[in-house]
Amino acid sequence: MTDMDAFRTAVTAWAAGGPGDTARDLAARLPVRTVVLLEGRSDVAAVEALAARRGRDLAAEGVCALSMNGATNAARHARLLGPSGLGLRLTGLCDEAERAHYARGLAAAGADPDGFFVCVADLEDELIRALGVDRVGELVDAEGEGRALRTFLN
Structure with a gap:
């Protein structure tokens, strides 16, 4: 487990009601300056990939991509990690349908509600638009999921 993974685990436990000591200690010891709040683990995987x-090492840059396990947890995470908590810079991605959860959560924690990128439909839509349909198909096939995708599309 990397230090950033340990930080993610500690924050997740803290957000679920556990003690925050480990997250505080790791935030002080690690070069964490910015947290990218994301709805789920697949979003984290996509952002990190x-x-x-693009040749970026987020952890080395002090950036932690963090799953909140659902958009409704935005306020809790913003309170713990933002200006009223650890004092980290907050940013992130959210689906259009989740915009209100993020805006309310960030505003309540004193963080910049405009520091988020709102995906037109959802993150998957943005990735398809960025990569193109053909490239996404190639990637899905490379993961051995081409048949499942074709079944879904039919």
């Missing part, structure tokens, strides 16, 4: 593809 795209960053790596």
